[in-house]
Amino acid sequence: MLVGGREYRTIWPTADGSAVEIIDQTRLPHEFVTVQLTVWEDAERAIRDMQVRGAPLIGVTAAYGLYLAARTNPAAEPFRLAADRLRSARPTAVNLMAAVDRVMARVADIDETALADEIGRVAAAMADEDVRACRAIGAHGLSLIRDAAERRGEDEPVQILTHCNAGALATVDRGTATSPIYEAHEAGIPLHVWVDETRPRGQGARLTAWELGQHGIRHTVIVDGAAGHVMQRGMVDLCITGTDRTTAGGDVCNKIGTYHVALAAADNSVPFYAAVPSTSIDWRMSDGVSEIEIEQRAREEVSRITGRTPDGRMESVDILPDESSVANFAFDVTPARLVTGLITERGVAAATRAGLEALFPEAARR
Amino acid sequence: MLVGGREYRTIWPTADGSAVEIIDQTRLPHEFVTVQLTVWEDAERAIRDMQVRGAPLIGVTAAYGLYLAARTNPAAEPFRLAADRLRSARPTAVNLMAAVDRVMARVADIDETALADEIGRVAAAMADEDVRACRAIGAHGLSLIRDAAERRGEDEPVQILTHCNAGALATVDRGTATSPIYEAHEAGIPLHVWVDETRPRGQGARLTAWELGQHGIRHTVIVDGAAGHVMQRGMVDLCITGTDRTTAGGDVCNKIGTYHVALAAADNSVPFYAAVPSTSIDWRMSDGVSEIEIEQRAREEVSRITGRTPDGRMESVDILPDESSVANFAFDVTPARLVTGLITERGVAAATRAGLEALFPEAARR
Numbered sequence: 001m002l003v004g005g006r007e008y009r010t011i012w013p014t015a016d017g018s019a020v021e022i023i024d025q026t027r028l029p030h031e032f033v034t035v036q037l038t039v040w041e042d043a044e045r046a047i048r049d050m051q052v053r054g055a056p057l058i059g060v061t062a063a064y065g066l067y068l069a070a071r072t073n074p075a076a077e078p079f080r081l082a083a084d085r086l087r088s089a090r091p092t093a094v095n096l097m098a099a100v101d102r103v104m105a106r107v108a109d110i111d112e113t114a115l116a117d118e119i120g121r122v123a124a125a126m127a128d129e130d131v132r133a134c135r136a137i138g139a140h141g142l143s144l145i146r147d148a149a150e151r152r153g154e155d156e157p158v159q160i161l162t163h164c165n166a167g168a169l170a171t172v173d174r175g176t177a178t179s180p181i182y183e184a185h186e187a188g189i190p191l192h193v194w195v196d197e198t199r200p201r202g203q204g205a206r207l208t209a210w211e212l213g214q215h216g217i218r219h220t221v222i223v224d225g226a227a228g229h230v231m232q233r234g235m236v237d238l239c240i241t242g243t244d245r246t247t248a249g250g251d252v253c254n255k256i257g258t259y260h261v262a263l264a265a266a267d268n269s270v271p272f273y274a275a276v277p278s279t280s281i282d283w284r285m286s287d288g289v290s291e292i293e294i295e296q297r298a299r300e301e302v303s304r305i306t307g308r309t310p311d312g313r314m315e316s317v318d319i320l321p322d323e324s325s326v327a328n329f330a331f332d333v334t335p336a337r338l339v340t341g342l343i344t345e346r347g348v349a350a351a352t353r354a355g356l357e358a359l360f361p362e363a364a365r366r
Numbered sequence: 367m368l369v370g371g372r373e374y375r376t377i378w379p380t381a382d383g384s385a386v387e388i389i390d391q392t393r394l395p396h397e398f399v400t401v402q403l404t405v406w407e408d409a410e411r412a413i414r415d416m417q418v419r420g421a422p423l424i425g426v427t428a429a430y431g432l433y434l435a436a437r438t439n440p441a442a443e444p445f446r447l448a449a450d451r452l453r454s455a456r457p458t459a460v461n462l463m464a465a466v467d468r469v470m471a472r473v474a475d476i477d478e479t480a481l482a483d484e485i486g487r488v489a490a491a492m493a494d495e496d497v498r499a500c501r502a503i504g505a506h507g508l509s510l511i512r513d514a515a516e517r518r519g520e521d522e523p524v525q526i527l528t529h530c531n532a533g534a535l536a537t538v539d540r541g542t543a544t545s546p547i548y549e550a551h552e553a554g555i556p557l558h559v560w561v562d563e564t565r566p567r568g569q570g571a572r573l574t575a576w577e578l579g580q581h582g583i584r585h586t587v588i589v590d591g592a593a594g595h596v597m598q599r600g601m602v603d604l605c606i607t608g609t610d611r612t613t614a615g616g617d618v619c620n621k622i623g624t625y626h627v628a629l630a631a632a633d634n635s636v637p638f639y640a641a642v643p644s645t646s647i648d649w650r651m652s653d654g655v656s657e658i659e660i661e662q663r664a665r666e667e668v669s670r671i672t673g674r675t676p677d678g679r680m681e682s683v684d685i686l687p688d689e690s691s692v693a694n695f696a697f698d699v700t701p702a703r704l705v706t707g708l709i710t711e712r713g714v715a716a717a718t719r720a721g722l723e724a725l726f727p728e729a730a731r732r
Contacts (some may be wrong), residue, residue, distance in 0.1 A: 029686065029687035029690075030684075195690075197565065197668070198591070199563065199565060199589040199590065199591060200589050202685055205668075205685055205686050205690075206685060206686070206687075209686060209687050209690040210687045210690075212690075213687050213689045213690055218691075219690060219691065220690075220691040220692065220693045221668065221669075221686060221690050221691070221692045221693075222668075222692070222693050222694075222695070223565040223566050223590070223622060223623070223668060223694075224565065224589070224590045224591045224623070225564070225565060225590045225621075225622045225623020225624075225626060225698070226622050226623070226693070226695050226698070227626070228623075228625040228626050228629065228698060229622060229625060229660065229695050229698040229699075230693075230695075232625065232655060232698070232699070233655075233660075255591075256589060256591045256592050256595060257589070257590070257591020257592070257594075258591075259594040259595060259598065259630070260591060260593070260594050260626040260629070260630060263594065263626065263629040263630060263633055264625070264626060264629060267629055289598060289599075294595065294599075302563070302571075302587065302588075302589060303587075304673075305671045305673060305683065305685065306683065306685075307670075307671060307683025307684050307685040308683055308684045308685075309681060309682070309683055309684075310682065310684075314683075315675060315681055315683050316675070316676065316683075317671065317672065317673025317674055317675055317680075317681050317682075317683055318396075318673050318674045318675075318676075319568055319571055319572060319671065319672075319673040319674075320395065320571050320572070320575060320587060321395035321572075321575050321576045321579050323579045324395075324561075324571075324575040324576075324578075324579055324585060324586075324587050325584075325585065325586040325587065326586065326587050326588075327560075327586045327587075327588050327592070327596075328588075328589075329588070329592050329595050329596075332591070332592070332594060332595040332598070333595075333598070
């Protein structure tokens with residue numbers, strides 16, 4: 001991703017291998033700050049405090065956390081403790097657990113002296129793999145944007161709406177939902193992106209808008225309630241969102257508010273796509289509405305908002321009556337019937353079991 | 367409405383008639399402060415700075431502003447100037463203009479010495495009329511809540527979802543969408559209200575939640591994106607919102623985000639009602655989507671949030687990249703096909719021209 005005109009990933013080892021650097025996403029969009037992680041506890045804290053977020057990036061950060069643990073103390077007991085702590089740094093992040101388990105399986109028979117180097121290689125491979133999957137999603141999504149550009153006519157920008165941040169900042173680079181947007185921009189297709197603010201944490205307003213701005217892509221932030229309106233008035237050609245988990249039947253679990261976007265898209269005949277790396281497909285689940293339990297998060301994410309004061313300080317303000325209850329559902333489920341297609345790294349699948357299994361036959365055989 | 371256990375209206379003349387008092391709604395929910403308006407410029411400022419808001423309350427405030435103008439200087443020229451300034455205190459408030467015009471028509475032939483007294487009577491009558499309309503809406507809406515209570519079973523609370531503030535604070539008392547809720551609460555029907563935060567200005571989180579809390583009505587604030595989720599999970603029996611303008615065909619123009627609520631209600635077979643005082647019906651308009659122009663408001667409503675710091679100061683914070691564009695559509699249009707019924711002061715109408723004209727035959731004859 002571009003930041004100030006320079007290419008970055010969201011996580012990378014320093015040249016001498018003594019540390020791992022990340023972008024502190026809690027400081028965005030007001031400040032771009034990178035942070036060095038030198039011990040595994042730094043990686044745990046970065047995940048827990050959401051300096052890094054987004055399922056793919058969390059997984060890679062945990063892998064690099066194990067690398068740091070092995071560098072500092074590769075003995076079995078402390079290393080095992082680090083793995084346990086990293087695995088539980090965020091309660092519901094499936095990628096996090098999968099990444100830790102994958103590293104642990106790969107190094108089960110490795111000598112302590114070779115442990116750090118081997119984990120470093122595994123973490124780097126995971127990072128590269130994520131970038132490849134995101135780029136493949138971008139290539140497949142690009143053809144959808146090309147089609148929309150042809151329908152729209154040459155001079156008018158293609159209008160894309162997205163929700164939350166399934167951007168480079170949620171991955172190692174390029175993002176999932178944003179990857180087709182970056183591809184199209186680089187291919188010279190004129191674009192404009194409607195960015196849903198995405199309450200409560202505002203990942204659209206704070207992160208997606210910042211990312212797109214750094215790439216020079218025209219975009220407009222709207223409150224979440226306005227997505228339907230811009231679709232109703234003919235101002236959107238297609239919607240692309242990310243997903244936290246997609247069932248084998250094509251139900252898309254994603255940031256709260258995604259279901260509204262899909263409903264409005266269907267009501268206005270606007271295609272609605274989710275960008276779905278195959279790692280986020282839950283092949284054991286079929287009906288997302290009845291099977292996926294929705295995480296409820298802290299009241300403060302809704303009641304308290306952090307931003308920059310006019311004189312440049314960061315400050316948090318409360319906006320609710322102290323006595324009022326708050327429910328903070330983190331995700332919702334968009335039923336497959338509202339989903340036009342799933343953009344995977346192997347192509348665009350229909351949001352059905354048959355559609356997904358056609359692209360991932362190995363899953364069908366499991 | 368109850369505030370600290372005491373009955374209030376949102377606007378009232380002082381006992382000696384020398385001033386008019388309002389609740390400063392910009393200080394809610396953190397502070398309950400009343401303000402005395404003593405000259406018409408105070409009323410103009412109160413409307414412009416949104417110390418009072420909500421179409422019915424703005425209209426009554428303008429009428430009382432004319433009362434103050436007549437008290438201070440009833441001569442034709444300054445009085446006419448005050449009327450012009452009050453009429454344009456908010457750009458798109460139809461009620462505001464209608465209220466000023468109504469007062470001006472009533473006092474066209476009145477002697478200067480009797481002007482203030484007469485306007486005071488007209489303003490008081492308008493306030494009482496608004497309360498009567500709201501109470502009638504409450505009575506008709508109560509029967510819908512009673513029906514929901516019977517379906518739900520005796521011990522479980524009826525679950526109602528509302529968006530924005532169409533509450534007592536938007537009117538002189540009782541509110542439109544909230545009036546059936548207050549009636550049901552007073553009738554002993556157990557209730558729980560889901561309150562949409564309603565970005566960008568947060569009238570749900572700041573005002574509706576506060577109002578309901580003052581009445582001891584159980585409620586839970588959710589972000590706007592969560593309305594569909596709670597409906598999908600069977601946690602809502604009916605939705606009731608207000609309206610800024612409803613067309614003769616039953617299309618409901620209301621706060622941005624209302625369309626999403628109606629879409630999610632339809633998708634989950636939850637009844638969706640709008641509380642519609644007949645003063646907000648635009649009989650000249652039929653198709654709201656093509657005919658109603660949607661006001662766009664300032665960027666800062668989206669990009670800057672005001673609240674209370676942990677140490678008790680009021681502070682504003684910016685949450686967006688400075689370079690990002692913002693579009694701030696104030697309202698949206700919910701097509702009549704998504705509206706189960708319109709709760710008017712004369713009964714619940716189908717959201718069709720025939721339905722509305724059956725209750726308001728005088729409009730059909732116009």
